[in-house]
Amino acid sequence: MPRATLDFFLFDWLLAADLSAYPRYSDHSRETFDAVLDTAERIADERFAPFNRLVDVSEPTFDGEHVHLPEATAAAVEAHAAAGLIAAGHDYDLGGMQLPYLVEMAANSFFHMASIGLSAYGMLTAANANLLMAHGTPAQRQAFAHPQLCGAALGTMCLSEPQAGSSLADIVTRAVADGDDFEADPLGPRYRIRGNKMWISGGEHDLAGNIVHLVLAKIAARDGSTGPGVRGISLFVVPRTMVDRAGEPVGPRNDIALAGLNHKMGYRGTVNTLLNFGEGMRPLASTDAGTPSAGAIGYRIGEPGRGLAYMFHMMNEARINVGLGATMLGFAGYAASLGYARERPQGRPRREGGKDATAPQVPIIEHADVKRMLLAQKAYAEGGLALGLYCGKLVDAVRHDPDPVTVARATTLLEILTPIAKSWPSEWCLEGNNLAIQIFGGYGYTRDFPVEQFWRDNRLNMIHEGTHGIQGLDLLGRKAIMDDGAALKLWRETIRDACFKAGRFQLLADHAAAVDAAADRVVRATQDAWIDDDPQSALANATPYLQAFGHVTMAWIWLDVARAALAGLPDAAADRADLLRGKLQAARYFFGFELPKVDAWLDVVATRNPAALEMRDAWF
Amino acid sequence: MPRATLDFFLFDWLLAADLSAYPRYSDHSRETFDAVLDTAERIADERFAPFNRLVDVSEPTFDGEHVHLPEATAAAVEAHAAAGLIAAGHDYDLGGMQLPYLVEMAANSFFHMASIGLSAYGMLTAANANLLMAHGTPAQRQAFAHPQLCGAALGTMCLSEPQAGSSLADIVTRAVADGDDFEADPLGPRYRIRGNKMWISGGEHDLAGNIVHLVLAKIAARDGSTGPGVRGISLFVVPRTMVDRAGEPVGPRNDIALAGLNHKMGYRGTVNTLLNFGEGMRPLASTDAGTPSAGAIGYRIGEPGRGLAYMFHMMNEARINVGLGATMLGFAGYAASLGYARERPQGRPRREGGKDATAPQVPIIEHADVKRMLLAQKAYAEGGLALGLYCGKLVDAVRHDPDPVTVARATTLLEILTPIAKSWPSEWCLEGNNLAIQIFGGYGYTRDFPVEQFWRDNRLNMIHEGTHGIQGLDLLGRKAIMDDGAALKLWRETIRDACFKAGRFQLLADHAAAVDAAADRVVRATQDAWIDDDPQSALANATPYLQAFGHVTMAWIWLDVARAALAGLPDAAADRADLLRGKLQAARYFFGFELPKVDAWLDVVATRNPAALEMRDAWF
Numbered sequence A, B: 001m002p003r004a005t006l007d008f009f010l011f012d013w014l015l016a017a018d019l020s021a022y023p024r025y026s027d028h029s030r031e032t033f034d035a036v037l038d039t040a041e042r043i044a045d046e047r048f049a050p051f052n053r054l055v056d057v058s059e060p061t062f063d064g065e066h067v068h069l070p071e072a073t074a075a076a077v078e079a080h081a082a083a084g085l086i087a088a089g090h091d092y093d094l095g096g097m098q099l100p101y102l103v104e105m106a107a108n109s110f111f112h113m114a115s116i117g118l119s120a121y122g123m124l125t126a127a128n129a130n131l132l133m134a135h136g137t138p139a140q141r142q143a144f145a146h147p148q149l150c151g152a153a154l155g156t157m158c159l160s161e162p163q164a165g166s167s168l169a170d171i172v173t174r175a176v177a178d179g180d181d182f183e184a185d186p187l188g189p190r191y192r193i194r195g196n197k198m199w200i201s202g203g204e205h206d207l208a209g210n211i212v213h214l215v216l217a218k219i220a221a222r223d224g225s226t227g228p229g230v231r232g233i234s235l236f237v238v239p240r241t242m243v244d245r246a247g248e249p250v251g252p253r254n255d256i257a258l259a260g261l262n263h264k265m266g267y268r269g270t271v272n273t274l275l276n277f278g279e280g281m282r283p284l285a286s287t288d289a290g291t292p293s294a295g296a297i298g299y300r301i302g303e304p305g306r307g308l309a310y311m312f313h314m315m316n317e318a319r320i321n322v323g324l325g326a327t328m329l330g331f332a333g334y335a336a337s338l339g340y341a342r343e344r345p346q347g348r349p350r351r352e353g354g355k356d357a358t359a360p361q362v363p364i365i366e367h368a369d370v371k372r373m374l375l376a377q378k379a380y381a382e383g384g385l386a387l388g389l390y391c392g393k394l395v396d397a398v399r400h401d402p403d404p405v406t407v408a409r410a411t412t413l414l415e416i417l418t419p420i421a422k423s424w425p426s427e428w429c430l431e432g433n434n435l436a437i438q439i440f441g442g443y444g445y446t447r448d449f450p451v452e453q454f455w456r457d458n459r460l461n462m463i464h465e466g467t468h469g470i471q472g473l474d475l476l477g478r479k480a481i482m483d484d485g486a487a488l489k490l491w492r493e494t495i496r497d498a499c500f501k502a503g504r505f506q507l508l509a510d511h512a513a514a515v516d517a518a519a520d521r522v523v524r525a526t527q528d529a530w531i532d533d534d535p536q537s538a539l540a541n542a543t544p545y546l547q548a549f550g551h552v553t554m555a556w557i558w559l560d561v562a563r564a565a566l567a568g569l570p571d572a573a574a575d576r577a578d579l580l581r582g583k584l585q586a587a588r589y590f591f592g593f594e595l596p597k598v599d600a601w602l603d604v605v606a607t608r609n610p611a612a613l614e615m616r617d618a619w620f
Helices: A003-013 A016-021 A030-057 A071-082 A101-114 A116-135 A138-149 A307-343 A368-400 A404-445 A451-462 A468-479 A482-503 A506-529 A535-539 A542-571 A574-606 B003-013 B016-021 B030-057 B071-082 B101-114 B116-135 B138-149 B307-343 B368-400 B404-445 B451-462 B468-479 B482-503 B506-529 B535-539 B542-571 B574-606
Strands: A153-158 A174-177 A190-201 A210-220 A233-239 A241-243 A249-253 A256-261 A272-277 A296-301 B153-158 B174-177 B190-201 B210-219 B233-239 B241-243 B249-253 B256-261 B272-277 B296-301
Touching: A003 A016, A003 A030, A003 A101, A003 A368, A003 A542, A003 A574, A016 A030, A016 A101, A016 A368, A030 A071, A030 A101, A030 A116, A030 A451, A071 A116, A101 A116, A101 A307, A101 A368, A116 A138, A116 A153, A116 A210, A116 A296, A116 A307, A116 A451, A138 A153, A138 A210, A138 A233, A138 A241, A153 A190, A153 A307, A190 A210, A190 A233, A210 A241, A210 A296, A210 A307, A233 A241, A233 A307, A307 A368, A307 A404, A307 A451, A368 A404, A368 A542, A368 A574, A368 B468, A368 B542, A404 A451, A404 A468, A404 A482, A404 A542, A404 B451, A451 B404, A451 B451, A468 A482, A468 A535, A468 A542, A468 B368, A482 A506, A482 A542, A506 A535, A506 A542, A506 A574, A542 A574, A542 B368, A574 B574, B003 B016, B003 B030, B003 B101, B003 B368, B003 B542, B003 B574, B016 B030, B016 B101, B016 B368, B030 B071, B030 B101, B030 B116, B030 B451, B071 B116, B101 B116, B101 B307, B101 B368, B116 B138, B116 B153, B116 B210, B116 B296, B116 B307, B116 B451, B138 B153, B138 B210, B138 B233, B138 B241, B153 B190, B153 B307, B190 B210, B190 B233, B210 B241, B210 B296, B210 B307, B233 B241, B233 B307, B307 B368, B307 B404, B307 B451, B368 B404, B368 B542, B368 B574, B404 B451, B404 B468, B404 B482, B404 B542, B468 B482, B468 B535, B468 B542, B482 B506, B482 B542, B506 B535, B506 B542, B506 B574, B542 B574
Parallel strands: A153 A210, A174 A210, B153 B210, B174 B210
Antiparallel strands: A174 A190, A190 A272, A190 A296, A210 A233, A233 A296, A241 A249, A256 A272, B174 B190, B190 B272, B190 B296, B210 B233, B233 B296, B241 B249, B256 B272
């Protein structure tokens, strides 16, 4: 990613320097932001990028005792934490920088692009610590969050189970109060946890002194019974090694067993595990004086039954982060294929009067179809980044804007944009990686070039942290209709404002009108989908709705970026003018090649096309 | 693939049994066709399918002397040849069955689905032998084709070079006449070949007694000079081991060195090589009495300078076959994900009044979004198969229809459909595999389930035998405008006839009108693209044109299949009615969800959208 593009989005489009007007960020300025970005870029270049292929081919192994990872993994994870990047957003007195979330995202983007498999450890740890800081008691923060903020421990999120992924209501991991004095433990109400957790990234390794698991489980009576559905689902912090009040892992090991590693198609730099909690492999005592028994010890966070709510507080950030990861893989493929296209000679453009076979071959970047594939990648990756950063700025507004009206608006807009920020880059930057392979031709299909790995790595993003289908249901089934459609209305108004501002530039007037009209069609399709209030037929085509909503959102983002580019053009020197014209051309590509795709998706939504719903098993 | 679907396409839709009306096929009947299909299905089940993952994880290795492949590879290749399937289409007196090409394709489909990596050896060998039978001298057929037909030798196609893939005019492999008596060799004019050939599937192995390479090279003067462009490109048969007149590999080894194996993302069952011809690693004498010297010995096929023409004769079949391979990978993913969706419980459909969390979970096939993803895969895979078989029947008509008008029409229609038969399944059955992974969720991303391999394997198909971009240029730059648009007109008429026939069914009337109108828009867009006869702007969006043309073609195919299904419905028993209703529902899906995508692609073609063409290097 050219740093210039990131800087343009941050400082010229999103006016990130203005964030120092928030009291929390008052010490910050463009200079401090630049310093953080420089550091992140340097560490990503030195400790992450050179090892991205290595961690793909040296998949994690387990010898029955230890998980083995390449040495580069520990070095990368350490360097990231040592630079203070996990704690970056936190208070000064916790070793943080009180960095805006927007700038934190920008810093993270370098790591995602350099090696998504290596960057996941730090991202998960940060998310885990953030959740504990938001919902834990002071003692829990001290014992479990602080060690993560400084890199002494790493974190995981344990939600899924082998039989329950999208349907978290069906988890069967149980938490039973641990003794009559279970509420007396200084680290929080103490439970014994029993159950199997699947797809746990970073679930076992020796990269840090401890691992802090956040585990969803249902609180059960002593006889093991629980209520159905999401009732009783609570959140527990479950350390790999038991800690003292300062969070020091003073032992013993908790009753958690690594049941196996998952062998993935990509994203292999991140060890992914099946963990068995409380099977009795490592029985331990509840207190120093107690008798060892089976059951992993976990401390409840917050109220019983509020586990999903706490987790979803974190999940929204995680989803934006997944989108950012997908985006940066899109950038990685774009950069690689752009470099290749500039150097690879092949063929000659066909011109009037036919080809001249005696002319030298041209670099393939001169072929229109290659330019189209590069331009598409640019539009996907840069568009994804712009949307992700836009959401990042909303997060800052939600948390720290002094004006409650602004906070409310940012909260609502963020709600409806989150499924898009997660799903759109996951789908389209994957397609971008597909185009990167295509530009490399046969070479792109080999492991001698990096693009096939980007494509494999990126494929996970439509699955984890809520599948595409789940995002669609969240958008059309909840976000678009909540509070009488308030979020949808706000989205519509925001787009209208952007169209109005862009429309004053003659070059953008037609495009602004097209984006505005497309947003109208989304609103109408939403109403049509719900016309008889039947969730089954309304939601049957929630995924095409998600796709249409995403493309219109991205058209709005590109329109607004184009407006900013156009505004900057008159004063731009040559290099800068190239940068700005590139943005305009990518926007133009998006309006011409991508925005028109919306109608086909919206059509099935608005007509509540029943082809899928009415399909019968016997007909497949 | 349910055999019932293949049978329906062959016998109910394409009326394959009627092929016995051609004199060449007069001994054949539904019964003989069934027997061949049964044999192919059995061998694919026993010798191919069980080893598909094995050949993915046991990638070919080279120890400096030999290429090592799993034993299962030799067993599969042998069983396929031993059943007479390589020779199937050839004359009885060559050990063939005089099988229609259509039925041969249907038989091959089982092998592609069972293991595309294993099936490639036989397919390449058949294509190689077919080319030699069409263009070789009797002596060349005897020495090089016959051993391949019986499986004693395997074949390759050596076109690409490291610096020349899509641009074959730029190959630098040279052929120099071998001695003054070079024309006196009984196996054909003898040349010394020098150059490097890249991406050669099956280029080196010990699976058979010999390997027969077909090599494109430029005939050079003794001083090495050649003309520019395609002039002088000729075709040579170059055996790995020198043969006697009967084709027995009596040695010595030819001067061909394996320079390396390509390490691919997928399709790993097929060894893929870089071969150096004539470097002098294995100098050999031109005749028994001669002195050994560097240069691989090759025998020219046909006329000098006609190499590309001969190769393209074969290439059209190869392209249809690539499309069939992509299609069958689509079927493989469809079958796997359908099975999984029927068994995996997860969640509950949302109905009016909300969910009942106490209800048991449902198999995910009951979710509309999963049904949508299955239906899409069905529409892609079955549609791809229908189109492939339709083209296969055209091949039979071209070769054996007694009526010259029919031959001419079939030839022309096949010309314009070939780029679609190759590209459409390569793109959309890859997307089908993507959906198969999505249905499996996290499990689909692991190597414990087969779908991730299908996706990786399938990714090659948009690249080899002419990339997507090359297919687009072939379609819009050549096929659609050749002979004053004759092929396009014929395509249009063929669709109109199908729409007319389908339109008589009330259920299909609207769809027929939609398909007819879409075909009109393709014709208009073609004219608009070429409105000022400038190839640069006309062809700038050749790939979106290819996509639009493909989707309209597929809508026509589905319309015609739906007509046949509807016609059969009144007399159908329950099982058969399910089969037919499945076809109707897949067609309905295609008309509702896919056909409307055409407009976005055609729009950029018709307006000659210059976004890609005008993009400048400095703006990326």
